[in-house]
Amino acid sequence: MMRKAAPVPITAEDEARTAEILGRVRRMEVRTHRLVNDALAGRYASVFKGRGMDFDRVRNYVAGDDVRTIDWNVTARTGEAHIKVFTEERELTIMLLIDISGSSDFGSVASSKRELAAEAAGVLAASAIRNRDKVGVILFCDEVELYIPPGKGRTHIMRIIREILFFRPQRRGTDITRALDFANRVLHRRAVMFLVSDFCLGSAHEEKLARLLTKLQVSGRRHDVIAVSVTDPREMTLPDVGLLSIEDAETGEVVELDTAKAAVRESYAAQARERREHTARKIRARGIDLVECVNGEDWMPQLLGFFQKRRQRTG
Numbered sequence: 633m634m635r636k637a638a639p640v641p642i643t644a645e646d647e648a649r650t651a652e653i654l655g656r657v658r659r660m661e662v663r664t665h666r667l668v669n670d671a672l673a674g675r676y677a678s679v680f681k682g683r684g685m686d687f688d689r690v691r692n693y694v695a696g697d698d699v700r701t702i703d704w705n706v707t708a709r710t711g712e713a714h715i716k717v718f719t720e721e722r723e724l725t726i727m728l729l730i731d732i733s734g735s736s737d738f739g740s741v742a743s744s745k746r747e748l749a750a751e752a753a754g755v756l757a758a759s760a761i762r763n764r765d766k767v768g769v770i771l772f773c774d775e776v777e778l779y780i781p782p783g784k785g786r787t788h789i790m791r792i793i794r795e796i797l798f799f800r801p802q803r804r805g806t807d808i809t810r811a812l813d814f815a816n817r818v819l820h821r822r823a824v825m826f827l828v829s830d831f832c833l834g835s836a837h838e839e840k841l842a843r844l845l846t847k848l849q850v851s852g853r854r855h856d857v858i859a860v861s862v863t864d865p866r867e868m869t870l871p872d873v874g875l876l877s878i879e880d881a882e883t884g885e886v887v888e889l890d891t892a893k894a895a896v897r898e899s900y901a902a903q904a905r906e907r908r909e910h911t912a913r914k915i916r917a918r919g920i921d922l923v924e925c926v927n928g929e930d931w932m933p934q935l936l937g938f939f940q941k942r943r944q945r946t947g
Contacts, residue, residue: 660793664754668762671932675939676759680724680824680856690714724824725782726760726767727855728753729811730796731829733773734804734882740866741928748862748927749828750796755935756826757789771795774805776814804882806833807840809847816851825851828860830867831911834882841911849918858938859915861908864927868904870897 690703693713706714730753736746757767766782769792778799780792808829815825827848833840851857870876870891879886889896915922923938925931 660751660754660797661790664751664758664793667755667932668758671936672755672759672939675936675943677763679939679942680763680765688717690716724760724763724765725819725821726756726765727782727815727819727823727825728756728767728769728792729808729815729825729827729829730769730771731773731806731808731811732771732777732796732799732801733806733832735806735830735832735880736862738864738867739927740864743927745830745862745864745927747797748925748931749860750793752860752862752925752931752935753796753826753828754789754793755932757792761785761789767792769795770811770815771799771801772808772811772814773801773803774807774810775803776811777801777803779814779818781818806882808833808844812847812851816854819855822855824856824858826858826860828862830862830864831859832867832882834880837907841914845914845918848915848920852918852920857920859920859922861912861922861924862927863908863924865929868908869901872897 690706691714693702693707693715697715701715701717703714703716730749732746736749737744739745739747753769760767761784764784766784767788768782769778769780770776771778778795780795806829808827808831812827819825833844848857848859870889872891874890874892875888876891877886877888889900891897912922912924921938921942923934925934
């Protein structure tokens with residue numbers, strides 16, 4: 633069951649880590665602020681702003697006005713022609729759907745996939761706040777665990793980053809479709825949804841992927857959905873270290889591999905690459921944009937490339 637959107641409680645055993653936690657959040661805020669200012673200034677607004685029109689008021693008809701904007705009810709009531717005046721809708725809602733399942737804690741470099749997701753989300757949130765948009769977050773495993781309604785301001789961003797980094801989920805599995813269903817229920821107007829996940833669907837991968845693709849397509853009709861994949865290089869290749877036990881972070885299943893054999897390492901890499909490429913092809917084939925971020929690598933060019941392609945496509 634989803635927990636209420638309350639700040640993460642600091643217990644006695646957490647006190648020793650409080651300084652480290654706050655330091656990491658502040659450092660991430662500084663980095664995301666710099667990334668937004670240096671790289672994304674203007675690009676976010678050019679892609680996502682001005683997506684609709686809001687009704688503003690009615691006024692008297694003036695020769696040359698578009699007759700399609702005539703408000704017939706007011707015209708009939710007053711006996712004089714009136715038209716509806718619209719203003720460009722400036723405020724958007726950005727919803728960040730963040731996968732915090734067991735596999736998100738894995739990292740073979742200095743940071744985990746969850747930390748990579750937090751940084752990417754921080755950049756997107758900072759870009760949105762800079763443009764006076766609202767940002768909300770949904771943290772999910774195989775259930776929605778935390779929902780923070782859309783809001784604004786620096787304090788709001790700090791809380792989002794902190795929750796992504798340190799929220800303690802009650803479950804370990806992955807069910808992205810449940811998160812999408814929840815988002816569709818709470819979002820009553822068209823929004824921009826960033827789905828951040830490693831897309832490790834565990835057993836029955838193809839069956840779960842098929843359901844996910846259907847749900848993405850349905851969500852894409854109501855909202856602007858962008859998928860952001862976060863992967864770790866060690867998930868794609870194995871080191872030559874002899875016998876190696878690999879545990880599935882979500883199911884606890886353990887597999888033993890002899891990494892001293894080149895054939896084993898090559899087979900593992902080929903299967904991992906094919907699954908990743910297959911998932912990416914399927915997502916894009918449903919008309920969903922996909923940004924691919926690799927842990928330990930500079931992922932900003934991927935995000936900038938997405939904004940550039942989106943801007944060219946929208947003219």
